[in-house]
Amino acid sequence: QVQLVESGGGLVQPGGSLRLSCVASGSSFFSTNTMGWYRQAPGKQREFVLSIASAGGTTAADSVKGRFTISRDNAKNTVYLQMNRLKSEDTAVYYCNTYPRAFAPWGQGTQVTVSS
Numbered sequence: 001q002v003q004l005v006e007s008g009g010g011l012v013q014p015g016g017s018l019r020l021s022c023v024a025s026g027s028s029f030f031s032t033n034t035m036g037w038y039r040q041a042p043g044k045q046r047e048f049v050l051s052i053a054s055a056g057g058t059t060a061a062d063s064v065k066g067r068f069t070i071s072r073d074n075a076k077n078t079v080y081l082q083m084n085r086l087k088s089e090d091t092a093v094y095y096c097n098t099y100p101r102a103f104a105p106w107g108q109g110t111q112v113t114v115s116s
Helices: 027-031
Strands: 004-007 010-012 017-025 035-040 048-054 059-060 070-074 077-081 092-098 110-114
Touching: 004 092, 010 070, 017 035, 017 092, 017 110, 035 077, 048 070, 048 077, 059 070
Parallel strands: 010 110
Antiparallel strands: 004 017, 017 077, 035 048, 035 092, 048 059, 070 077, 092 110
16 A cells, blocks of 8 residues: 655744655555645645646646745655745645545645744
8 A cells, every 4th residue: 555654844934944755655656646745734624735747747836836846756756845935824734645636545744833
């Protein structure tokens, strides 16, 4: 069964940066799928953040355009989320999964808290 493990979250001040990682078990699963980052803030539904296709094309939610970037290393079954110029409204638990349909079991996510 596919397993997704996110890491790299933490507490950061507004304007700061973080880099998240998501490792997927199953090389065939990872390399052939578009992967996405999602987030869920307290009291809100999970929402799409960024995606990257197996060949590298990306899409981004308007709220993070120009601040967040996504990349992947197919050899390491890993997708990354570089977050710059963080805002308090970016506070959430961040998850990775396939995109546009998240069909793998959700991982535990990684908490990102933006606060002074």
